[in-house]
Amino acid sequence: MLDKSGRDGSALLEFRSVNTYYGDLHVLKNVDYFIGKGEIVCLLGGNASGKSTTMKTIMGVVRPHSGEVVYDGQPISKLATNERVKRGIAPVLEARRLFPRMTVYENLELGAYTQPRGAQFDEDLERVYELFPRVKERRTQLAGTLSGGEQQMVAIGRALMARPRLICMDEPSMGLSPLFVEQVFDIIQTINRQGTTIFMVEQNANMALSIAHRAYVLQTGVVVLSGSAAELRENEDIKQAYLGEMQVAPT
Amino acid sequence: MTLTDVILQQVINGLSLGAMYALLALGFTLVYGILELINFSHFNVFMVGSFIAMYVLQAFGLSGQTTILTGLPLVGVLVAAFAVTMLACGAIGVGIERFLLRPLRAVKGPAAMILTIGVSYVLFNLVILGSGADSKNFPNPLPALQWPIGGAVLRLREVLIWAVSLLLMGGLTYFVGYTKLGKAMRATAQDPEAARMMGVEVDRVIMTAFFLGAALAGAGGLIFGLYYNFTSFIIGFNAGLRAFTAAVLGGIGNVPGAMLGGLMIGLIEAFSGAFIATAWSDVIIFSILVLVLVFRPAGLLGRVAPNKS
Incomplete structure (x- = not known):
């Protein structure tokens, strides 16, 4: 079914x-x-x-x-x-493991590391921002300065940027x-x-x-x-x- | 010469030396930032670089300070010399990483660092075997142009050193800050395992760090020759130790830190030479290093502990 x-x-x-x-x-x-x-x-x-x-x-x-x-x-x-x-296959790692001295946006870019840039990237980014408006607000901030909850959102967003099936x-x-x-x-x-x-x-x-x-x-x-x-x-x-x-x- | 002129002259000298140390310090910092490895072979990759540069310049028919070039031929020869030297040194750096250090990657403890000391000695002795132990007259095709600034003198070679260093450091800053591979490099430095799980090919990143570090050392070797008009198998130790000090002073692993540290060491060396005595330069440089390490163990721009949250 x-x-x-x-x-x-x-x-x-x-x-x-x-x-x-x-x-x-x-x-x-x-x-x-x-x-x-x-x-x-x-x-x-x-x-x-x-x-x-x-x-x-x-x-x-x-x-x-x-x-x-x-x-x-x-x-x-x-x-x-x-x-x-x-x-x-994309991971959301234990304790989030963001790159603390890189911006939220750069963390998302790294999530898309294996993906080509272009329209698809922009589409995926838009999807993440829609799912997590908070992440969009924080995109220029260093990931290490975010609260735990915000970091988790970035970590999930970062995984989504890889266009994962799993x-x-x-x-x-x-x-x-x-x-x-x-x-x-x-x-x-x-x-x-x-x-x-x-x-x-x-x-x-x-x-x-x-x-x-x-x-x-x-x-x-x-x-x-x-x-x-x-x-x-x-x-x-x-x-x-x-x-x-x-x-x-x-x- | 008034005091102002002396100061100005030492700023000119110090910034030239400092630019060279900064180029060299970047290689220590790039590799340390990713592998937490102090790469002592870097000392002598720099020295080998200055020999390669000498042979390239000789291949253009230059020897000593007798052949002066101007205009396009000068630019062409310099561009070719920098390009060949940097590529050759980059290849040496990649070779050291790929064939000697990578097999040791999984080994914990000081084995890899000791290996780099060994490699350094091998390079050192290979150069003695190949070219002899006497110091070499380095070909310098630069015309003796100079411009008075008050009572101080700015020579063409200093302008050239600054221009090349600015170009290379600007290029590196752009690479690390804005390119895909550069970002992967920063991510790997901050959390190698997480970077790998984003799909970053960590081996490629490490190789790139070695390539860039060694290529910059090559440029430093060529600059050394143009600045001092000689090279010798022995130059790696002094310059390398100062550059390493510069990297630690700025905060090892930190790219802007290595640049800042290099310029500071160059200025300290120039000023202590002019105002105290050249013999005191090392005492002062290393005393400052000790003080910085006591009061700011992570260096001027470094972080006390890596923040991996």
């Missing part, structure tokens, strides 16, 4: 029995993910569960020791990061006030409805599961649970481990 975001059940990104190591440390252990076209898929897990390694493996900063990462039907494990970005977000709610968290999740849903697939690592399980279609739970490098977001929200273990915890320690 197709909905607005083009979900048709076919995979945009797959991990097939992926194993990664940092030296002797076995981080991802036989991990399988399936991210369908048009989905929002969320990856839950505690510290050192392998969430960030998952992101780095998708971007090609970490190479799998065995197994295969498949994007749009093609193996990409051997592709350079630059080539992956060209093919439409955006990988590492903790988009980290360090943001509750008000901003809600805004960010709204924006993520909007972007998804406009046709971009989202794979999101998130500590804020409550919020993440409320917008995701499906989710995986990663524990010390092993996928221990997966299913639809609705199922996982009702799962007792998840409630115990993630949802309850979030109420005690809001970010």
